[in-house]
Amino acid sequence: MNSRAGIDAAIKALKRDKAYAKATHNTWGALLPDDGPIKADDGESGAGMVILRMLEREDLTGHLVVVTRWYGGKHLGGDRFRHVQTCVRAYLDALAG
Template sequence: MLKLGHVLNDRGSKYAVSGCDARDRAEVDAALKDLKRDKSYAKATHNTWAVLLSDGGPLKGDDGESGAGMVIVRMLEREGLEDHLIVVTRWYGGKHLGGDRFRHVQTCVRAYLDQLAA
């Protein structure tokens, strides 16, 4: 799994992004379990994720960050990136971010996609 670590901070919340190849739900579950073996990721408030399966369509998990999984799905669709799981992790900093949280998810996914292209 490629982990970019902390991508940005806002009002105490910290965001990170990770990802790997995943061709089915079993591989998604295994990757999420592997990520959460890292204690800091296991203690995160949210591990939001999405993947476009070439033979099953989109899968997503908001992990309490309502709507964030769909943001990742839309970005994967625009990129045409299939069979690749992206996880955006947030450690809540005590202040609600409102709509900014969606922009932060986009920023994290964009940083990950840029890293993949490099």
């Protein structure tokens, strides 16, 4: 992922899937080679920054990481950040594979 236009297209494609379109939150972060860090919380305040920090620690440029959550009736509070970290870590581990 090298541009904001590419990210917008990827998010749009993701939301063509009805499950993702109906998700409560599709938070994302990316470190673009030319434009630097960008993120979106999609109502999950602070989640995009969690994704960005993890990408920055790994110096991982050109990757878009989206973490999707469907509200299941239980408020997660601060645990939501732990869940975001777990998802991003799974992606990073798969890259290292």
